[in-house]
Amino acid sequence: xxxxxxxxxxxxxxxxxxxxxxxxxxxxxxxxxxxxxxxxxxxxxxxxxxxxxxxxxxxxxxxxxxxxxxxxxxxxxxxxxxxxxxxxxxxxxxxxxxxxxxxxxxxxxxxxxxxxxxxxxxxxxxxxxxxxxxxxxxxxxxxxxxxxxxxxxxxxxxxxxxxxxxxxxxxxxxxxxxxxxxxxxxxxxxxxxxxxxxxxxxxxxxxxxxxxxxxxxxxxxxxxxxxxxxxxxxxxxxxxxxxxxxxxxxxxxxxxxxxxxxxxxxxxxxxxxxxxxxxxxxxxxxxxxxxxxxxxxxxxxxxxxxxxxxxxxxxxxxxxxxxx
Numbered sequence: 588x589x590x591x592x593x594x595x596x597x598x599x600x601x602x603x604x605x606x607x608x609x610x611x612x613x614x615x616x617x618x619x620x621x622x623x624x625x626x627x628x629x630x631x632x633x634x635x636x637x638x639x640x641x642x643x644x645x646x647x648x649x650x651x652x653x654x655x656x657x658x659x660x661x662x663x664x665x666x667x668x669x670x671x672x673x674x675x676x677x678x679x680x681x682x683x684x685x686x687x688x689x690x691x692x693x694x695x696x697x698x699x700x701x702x703x704x705x706x707x708x709x710x711x712x713x714x715x716x717x718x719x720x721x722x723x724x725x726x727x728x729x730x731x732x733x734x735x736x737x738x739x740x741x742x743x744x745x746x747x748x749x750x751x752x753x754x755x756x757x758x759x760x761x762x763x764x765x766x767x768x769x770x771x772x773x774x775x776x777x778x779x780x781x782x783x784x785x786x787x788x789x790x791x792x793x794x795x796x797x798x799x800x801x802x803x804x805x806x807x808x809x810x811x812x813x814x815x816x817x818x819x820x821x822x823x824x825x826x827x828x829x830x831x832x833x834x835x836x837x838x839x840x841x842x843x844x845x846x847x848x849x850x851x852x853x854x855x856x857x858x859x860x861x862x863x864x865x866x867x868x869x870x871x872x873x874x875x876x877x878x879x880x881x882x883x884x885x886x887x888x889x890x891x892x893x894x895x896x897x898x899x900x901x902x903x904x905x906x907x908x909x910x911x
Contacts, residue, residue, distance in 0.1 A: 592621040592764070593727030595628040595668065595718075600645040602652040603787035604861065605771035605780030608830060613731055613766050615657040623663040624725050624893065625653070630668050630675070631717065634710045635703060650882050652790055655872035666889030668721065673897035677720040678713070680904060684749050685716050689742060719743040725896050728759035733766050754907040774804035776823035791872055794862040801858040806850040807843075817843035817850075824850070824857055831860035 594614065602611065617623055627646045633639065646667055658665060668674060690696065690712050700707045710717075722730060722743055730740055740763050747758050770779055773786025780787045788800050807822040809815075819825040819840045829836055835856070842848040875881060905911045 589620065589622050590729050591725065591727045591759075592617050592623045592729045592731060593626070593722045593725055593761075594624075594731050595626040595631070595721050596649070597632045598627040598629055598642065598645040598649045598667075599782060600641070600648045601789045601791050602649060602656075603780055603782070603789050604830075604865075605773065605787060606652075607656060607790055608768050608771050609733065609766065610731070611653065611656045611658075613768070614653070614663075617731065617764075618657075618659060618662045621729060624727060625658060625663055625665050626668050626721065626893075627666075628668045628721065630710075631714065634699070634708065634714060635706070646886075647882055648791075650886065651872055651876055654875050654882070654885070655868050656790070660885045660889065664889045664892050666886055666893050670886065670890035671724075671893045671897050673894070673901045674717070674720050674724050677724050677897075677901060677904065678717045680908060681716050681720055681746060681750065682713060684753055685746050687712075689745065690715060693742065694738065715739060715742045716746065719746045722761050723747060723758040724900050725893065726759055726900060727761055729764050730761050731764045731766055733768075733770075735770075737763055757903060757907060772823045772826065774800060774823070776805040776808075788861065790865060790868055797862055797865070798855075798858040801854050801861065802851070804854060804857075806853070810850065813849045814846050816846050819843045824854055828853075828857055828860065831857060831864055 594610070596606075596610065614623070614625055627649060629642055629646060632642060638645070650665065653665065654660075693715055696712060696714065699711055703711075718739060719742070730743075732740055740761060744760050747760050750757060772778065773780035773784055774788070775784060775786040778784045778786060788797055792800070801824075804824055806824050807817045807819070809821070810817045822843075825836075825839065825843065828839055832839070839848065839853065839856075843853065902911070
């Protein structure tokens with residue numbers, strides 16, 4: 588019997604190559620071995636109250652990218668978090684058994700509180716409880732995460748164990764499936780690739796836009812002139828070649844160290860590699876985008892299928908808690 592995967596992502600609109608290398612390609616490959624449930628977590632997105640007017644547009648753009656990348660609605664459940672309202676009910680029930688001290692110790696809560704000191708809302712504090720509800724509502728036993736997300740999953744496991752101690756075994760204790768892709772730095776070479784840093788390349792960008800972004804990327808800060816020898820191990824453009832021109836990686840390192848290739852030529856080569864790799868994706872995305880109402884149909888069907896699982900889980904939870 589296949590295990591069940593759950594993962595959710597904030598709907599931030601068009602996805603970038605960091606999203607793809609860090610998560611989406613893994614989502615696609617997991618479909619071969621697991622029952623997969625993937626969700627646009629729109630309620631989580633409200634904790635910062637930013638760009639709520641763009642939420643529906645962002646969901647549509649993200650889903651277009653997911654479908655074009657290979658997520659198959661015939662093999663996976665794709666839906667929007669708020670379209671299955673049982674998750675908010677389970678969140679409330681779990682909040683009754685989760686000590687506040689567990690939540691205030693979470694490092695990401697402290698970080699977010701520093702970032703938005705005028706908006707430290709309950710949703711921000713209770714974020715891990717809602718995240719736990721996302722996972723266990725569908726009785727997922729596997730969650731694909733990077734190492735930086737392990738503390739969040741461990742807290743979810745603690746909440747599950749506490750529920751079991753109080754009301755008896757109900758959920759699988761979710762296990763981490765670590766992704767192998769390292770942190771993808773952005774074009775500034777310093778920060779994680781992110782729209783908030785404007786250091787990203789969108790998957791759906793045109794070839795011209797992609798080239799323009801790459802040509803503006805920071806390279807080896809110690810290399811001031813074309814004749815200076817380079818240090819590829821410290822250059823993020825070189826790291827990205829590892830994903831888009833892996834067959835030339837050794838050659839590029841040798842040429843860079845000997846000043847046999849300049850940063851401009853190196854970036855031109857990277858832009859060509861990225862555009863070549865993304866061409867099939869962009870073609871598929873255009874086909875999906877040309878189907879009126881298709882994304883909405885996928886999400887509606889996904890929500891219907893997710894609701895079947897959620898309804899049964901919530902009935903069991905309420906029974907164990909004495910509510911029915």
